[in-house]
Amino acid sequence: MSKSNAGSYTLTDNQTGQNFELPVLHGSIGPSVIDVRRLYAETDHFTYDPGYTSTGSCESKLTYIDGDEGILLHRGYRIEDLAENSDFLEVAYLLLYGELPTEAEQTKFDSDITYHTMLHEQLINFYRGFRRDAHPMAIMCGVVGALSSFYHDSTDITDPHARMVAMYRMIAKMPTIAAMAYKYSIGQPFNYPQNNLSYAENFLYMMFAVPAEDYEINPVLAKAMNRIFILHADHEQNASTSTVRLAGSSGANPFACIAAGIASLWGPAHGGANEAVLQMLNEIGHKDNIPEFVKKAKDKDDPFRLMGFGHRVYKNYDPRAKVLQASCEEVLGDLGINDPLLELAVDLEKLAREDEYFVERNLYPNVDFYSGIILKAMGFPTSMFTVLFALARTVGWVAQWNEMIEDPSQKIGRPRQLYTGPAERPYVGLNKRG
Ligand code: ACO
Secondary structure (H helix, E strand, C coil): CCCCCCEEEEEECCCCCCCCEEEECCCCCCCCCEECCCCCHHHCCCCCHHHHHHCCCCCCCCCCECCCCCEEEEECCEEHHHHHHHHCCHHHHHHHCCCCCCCHHHHHHHHHCCCCCCCHHHHHHHCCCCCCCCCCCHHHHHHHHHHCCCCCHHCCCCCHHHHHHHHHHHHHHHHHHHHHHHHHHHHCCCCCCCCCCCHHHHHHHHHHHHCCCCCCCHHHHHHHHHHHHCCCCCCCCHHHHHHHHHHHHHCCCHHHHHHHHHHHCCCCCCCEEEEEHHHHHHHHHHHHHHHHHHHHHHHHCCCCCCCEEECCCCCCHHHHHHHHHHHHHHHHHHHCCCCCCHHHHHHHHHHHHHCCCCCHHCCCCCHHHHHHHHHHHCCCCCCHHHHHHHHHHHEEEEHHHHHHHHHCCCCCCCCCCCCCCCCCCCCCCHHCCC
């Protein structure tokens, strides 16, 4: 393949000598893409790209990542700026509508979200059906999927207003659903949302308040919660977002699509990693054991990997991890917590970043490396870590889903394959086999 000056690639079939011109499409920033949409029709070949490491699956205006430089932008704004200066619902507005809201727009949006936070009372029956020890992510998958059986008036995906109502409902109700999943798992009564509280404050209230006493919001925790939500709001075409888009490409209703995204996020290679980081740090136990674990992570015959290290896109420090590390120190300092796991994490990061194996492969801490420690300090049990991620990512999922529906070039997602199974053969009756 060679690049032509005309902004296209020429693909040459070495057997026939025939040339095929492939157009190149340019985005606003970042690498251009080779448009292979006509490739099969013209060459009789598919592309082969397991894990989609070289494949752009859609056009998007929401989020841009420069993995080499460690840059993350939402609608052009740096994640560090948003984490420092913005509010989660402002970021939600930005992702949904493309611009930061005016004061009036923000007030209306906040109010619209706040007044959709209650759940249909009958949904409580769903919780009662789960085993007492169910993982909250299992409950999330079930209850979010069940929303489509309650909110029929917002499942017509061809109606922009119905789509918007579904998106608002999910952003609004996710904290309620998540907190109820936790309360159910510890046998405490559910708390109804409080409209006088901000999004982050209300979530903390629903998680940690009990009817027997007053609950006071700690502003340090509310600020950290808001920041954690912002850092997880969207991240381009990752596994769960691609799952949401793929599910939605068939015309499935938005609640079902988000339930699919939650299922994908649950895996330890994706959203489940922060839970795995804490387990790993507990297993390491003492800084003297770090070299042994680093050695295990480098051993190709050992399946162990350093959890919270490495990223498909970032080949530099994940900018979200930097913000979280600073927040982590702030929260622990303010709460007067001296968590040995934080010290262990800092030592582990230092050792790994000096190690040739990690340096050569550009393996840096990702967002999950410090998020587990901060969430633990805030009082969240490990089983809720991925749930918090799902709650915040719902904004990105619905914004990406809506962008896909509005895209005139959108088609049902249907990858092809390199078939390596048997060629056609005749059926053999049982009495004639082997
Ligand atoms: N520990 C040890 N080695 C690693 C690690 C790690 N955490 N991550 C990558 N590597 C090695 C691989 O073994 C591979 O080595 P090789 O070239 O000698 O074969 C090389 O680095 C490249 O890694 P890949 O697996 O090809 O990278 P990929 O992009 O497929 O994987 C992933 C990215 C899944 C995140 C991986 O780095 C990983 O498993 N990390 C730990 C889990 C984790 O923290 N996940 C959270 C991701 S962030 C998020 O979802 C919010």
